[in-house]
Amino acid sequence: MGDNPSRSVNATAGDLGVTNNGHAQGAGSGMSPSSFEPPLGGGGALPKKTRFSMETGFRGLSTAAGSMVLVIIVAIAVFLVSKAVPALQDNTANFLTEKTWFPNDTEPVFGIAALAFGTLLSSVIALIIAVPIALAIALFLSHYAPKRLATPLGFVIDLLAAVPSVVFGLWGRDVLQQPVREFSVWLNHYFGWLPIFGGEGPFGQSIMLGGLVLAIMVLPIVTSLSREVFQQTPGMNEEAALALGATRWEMIRTAVVPYGKPGVIAAVMLGLGRALGETIALALTLGITFNISFNLIQNGGNSIAANIANTFGEANSTGRGALIASGLVLFAITLVVNMTARAIIYRRREFRDSAA
Amino acid sequence: MSLLEREAAGVAMTPDNIRTKQLPLVVNLGVALAAIVLSAVIVLGTGVGNWVLVAVVAVVFYLVGLYFAASRVEGRRAAKNRTMQSLIYTACILAILPLASVVWTLVSKGVERLDGTFFGSSMNNISARDPGGGAYHAIVGTLEQVGIAALIAVPLGVLGAIYLVEYGRGRFAGTVRFFVDVMTGIPSIVAGLFILSFWVLIVSPWFNDGNPRFSGFAASLALTVLMLPTIVRSTEEMLRLVPGPLREGSYALGVPQWKTILKVVLPTALPGIVTGVMLAIARAAGETAPVLLVAGGAAAINFDPFAGNQQSLALFVYQQAGDASRYAPARAWTAALTLVALVLVLTIAAKLLARRNKLSR
Numbered sequence A: 001m002g003d004n005p006s007r008s009v010n011a012t013a014g015d016l017g018v019t020n021n022g023h024a025q026g027a028g029s030g031m032s033p034s035s036f037e038p039p040l041g042g043g044g045a046l047p048k049k050t051r052f053s054m055e056t057g058f059r060g061l062s063t064a065a066g067s068m069v070l071v072i073i074v075a076i077a078v079f080l081v082s083k084a085v086p087a088l089q090d091n092t093a094n095f096l097t098e099k100t101w102f103p104n105d106t107e108p109v110f111g112i113a114a115l116a117f118g119t120l121l122s123s124v125i126a127l128i129i130a131v132p133i134a135l136a137i138a139l140f141l142s143h144y145a146p147k148r149l150a151t152p153l154g155f156v157i158d159l160l161a162a163v164p165s166v167v168f169g170l171w172g173r174d175v176l177q178q179p180v181r182e183f184s185v186w187l188n189h190y191f192g193w194l195p196i197f198g199g200e201g202p203f204g205q206s207i208m209l210g211g212l213v214l215a216i217m218v219l220p221i222v223t224s225l226s227r228e229v230f231q232q233t234p235g236m237n238e239e240a241a242l243a244l245g246a247t248r249w250e251m252i253r254t255a256v257v258p259y260g261k262p263g264v265i266a267a268v269m270l271g272l273g274r275a276l277g278e279t280i281a282l283a284l285t286l287g288i289t290f291n292i293s294f295n296l297i298q299n300g301g302n303s304i305a306a307n308i309a310n311t312f313g314e315a316n317s318t319g320r321g322a323l324i325a326s327g328l329v330l331f332a333i334t335l336v337v338n339m340t341a342r343a344i345i346y347r348r349r350e351f352r353d354s355a356a
Numbered sequence B: 001m002s003l004l005e006r007e008a009a010g011v012a013m014t015p016d017n018i019r020t021k022q023l024p025l026v027v028n029l030g031v032a033l034a035a036i037v038l039s040a041v042i043v044l045g046t047g048v049g050n051w052v053l054v055a056v057v058a059v060v061f062y063l064v065g066l067y068f069a070a071s072r073v074e075g076r077r078a079a080k081n082r083t084m085q086s087l088i089y090t091a092c093i094l095a096i097l098p099l100a101s102v103v104w105t106l107v108s109k110g111v112e113r114l115d116g117t118f119f120g121s122s123m124n125n126i127s128a129r130d131p132g133g134g135a136y137h138a139i140v141g142t143l144e145q146v147g148i149a150a151l152i153a154v155p156l157g158v159l160g161a162i163y164l165v166e167y168g169r170g171r172f173a174g175t176v177r178f179f180v181d182v183m184t185g186i187p188s189i190v191a192g193l194f195i196l197s198f199w200v201l202i203v204s205p206w207f208n209d210g211n212p213r214f215s216g217f218a219a220s221l222a223l224t225v226l227m228l229p230t231i232v233r234s235t236e237e238m239l240r241l242v243p244g245p246l247r248e249g250s251y252a253l254g255v256p257q258w259k260t261i262l263k264v265v266l267p268t269a270l271p272g273i274v275t276g277v278m279l280a281i282a283r284a285a286g287e288t289a290p291v292l293l294v295a296g297g298a299a300a301i302n303f304d305p306f307a308g309n310q311q312s313l314a315l316f317v318y319q320q321a322g323d324a325s326r327y328a329p330a331r332a333w334t335a336a337l338t339l340v341a342l343v344l345v346l347t348i349a350a351k352l353l354a355r356r357n358k359l360s361r
Helices: A021-028 A054-090 A113-144 A147-162 A165-191 A207-231 A235-243 A248-277 A280-285 A304-314 A317-347 B003-008 B025-046 B051-073 B076-113 B116-120 B136-167 B170-184 B188-207 B216-241 B244-252 B257-285 B289-294 B313-321 B328-356
Strands: none
Touching (some): A054 B170, A054 B216, A113 A207, A113 A317, A113 B076, A147 A207, A165 A280, A165 B328, A207 A280, A207 B076, A248 A317, A248 B188, A280 B313, A304 B188, A304 B289, A317 B170, B025 B051, B051 B076, B116 B136, B136 B170, B136 B216, B136 B313, B170 B216, B188 B289, B313 B328
């Protein structure tokens, strides 16, 4: 093993006793072994740089580990495409505009339109509900609550972010469904003239239930990210606003919110990414239909991820390819959302280390 | 003579007039009471809804009433401040309700099957009419899958973070860092599909006479994909917190860089790294979708992660939730309680460890 400490002048002292045969005589004596190139800035005392040392080996190893991330992302795209293309070629309908999903028939017909629509609709509803509440909680934790309350409450919020999605899905189906059904009936009775609350029922397993469950799941993430951003507001800015006579709300509006805006946008986009990719909670709460409808309260709704979880069991080879193709679309959407969010964060470097 | 003194001439400075007027607490409570009564009269009187609507309307009335009362006494700006504060407090209470309900349901429904059978037996030969059955096979599966995933992801992630902090310079390192962040957002189902198309459909037939085969190891690979970016990120942050003089001291003693990293930097950052790893493990343990796609789920105990279907705790919850048996919901809730307990113990331990960490921002 070419164990060669390239910066070592006194290897026996500096090497923590792990020196081995290779250079013991050269390094300790303070005289340079014969070298064909003059060592860089070493005053002639540096031992020769061998072609392979632990240093280059370790550097190579860690570089390889670092580039694994890029390899994995590229591999995801490559393997998904390779499995999706045969199924797409068998498809007898237009993949982008077709609404139904019959990939297991002898003449496969399937398309992403209804699924993509359902994915976007449920995520948008989740964000509309979750973001204002999440921002309010973040402001409460960072600027209203006394520290003795804010620390444990923030801890609880972090814990909730770790609760598995299947638990939220189970809760949504077993507990939340009944109140949502009653609420839907009420909405339908009084606001049925609005298309989004129309329909004759049955109600309950609707986009609204799915959106609510998603909102509860997205809430902790958006909260904890924006709380960190709000906490980073320079104290000077806050104190300046207060010294000018601003009330606490005016201080938040003029100092905290503008400062935290990019971070909040990024937090919302990360929440969106999570909502778009959520699988099991939606598979348990949505009423799986394949149509495009803005009706929020009737049984129905679907999403790309939920469809994969629901129909994977019965899929044949083409069906699997079709599901992989829909997964590819989901991958592309979330990649774009996440890259936008990260680009926003990177533009404001202050947030880079916190909003992970 | 200054402006202040001129204006103050003849005015006695008492606590009453040097402070701005404040809305008395009694008025505040009065507004609240009036809002509740008014809303109850309107809603229940016309019969449009039940007590939930009463509460919602009461909150709206209270906020509006508070705004008008406060603007009469304290002025518009202070009134707005007060209303916004109440709004923020309301939002907090609103958010805590469903979360408290989740916890309550989890505990109350979960204890029903919290018995020895549940932890000691599998679902093998348990038909829809049998009340018994348990999650032993699922617990075994979760532990094996998450364990293998950690064995792969931890060295890879820590080395990747070392690259980013110690070696990475310039464009390539920037790209890697960016995509680590992007990779944190990859949906778990996409990771599952990736391993499905890569390992289950292409690689596993090589070992199994040309037939694709589900396995717990495939689930581990999918979990690795999900854990890797989390571990890289948290380790990177911890390594960056190691003070520069520590490294320089080591270099000055003639220690090569790789040995400095292994013997000085990593031990210093170790508690933080362990925290990040535990959080990543906790997250991976709760993943359902990838396990569903590549391990398939099973009713019987399978100790071999490299061959054949394997169950996991999260997948067990999902499958029992979809089961028509009337004993299935109880099993699902107990498994969910077990899963949450496992995840929360890991998370809390990680956070407590983080508190003992001497490196901090």
